[in-house]
Amino acid sequence: MRKRRSRRRAVGTRAPILVQAKPNARWSLDFVHDQFACGRRFRVLNIVDDVTLECLAAIPAAGWRVN
Numbered sequence: 001m002r003k004r005r006s007r008r009r010a011v012g013t014r015a016p017i018l019v020q021a022k023p024n025a026r027w028s029l030d031f032v033h034d035q036f037a038c039g040r041r042f043r044v045l046n047i048v049d050d051v052t053l054e055c056l057a058a059i060p061a062a063g064w065r066v067n
Contacts, residue, residue, distance in 0.1 A: 026050045031061070 028050055033043040043061040048054065
């Protein structure tokens, strides 16, 4: 049997990314999915401002189907 190699460790310390705390400086994207009572599924792309936590857009995914 082959011996597994050990994982490489990161060198140095991690520093947080500095982001200005202004509205519209940074957004997050997330897909949310759910199912209707009839069994049909749907998915929505949500775009959220990270500072104000305001939902800037909710875009339904067109033509998305799950078998």
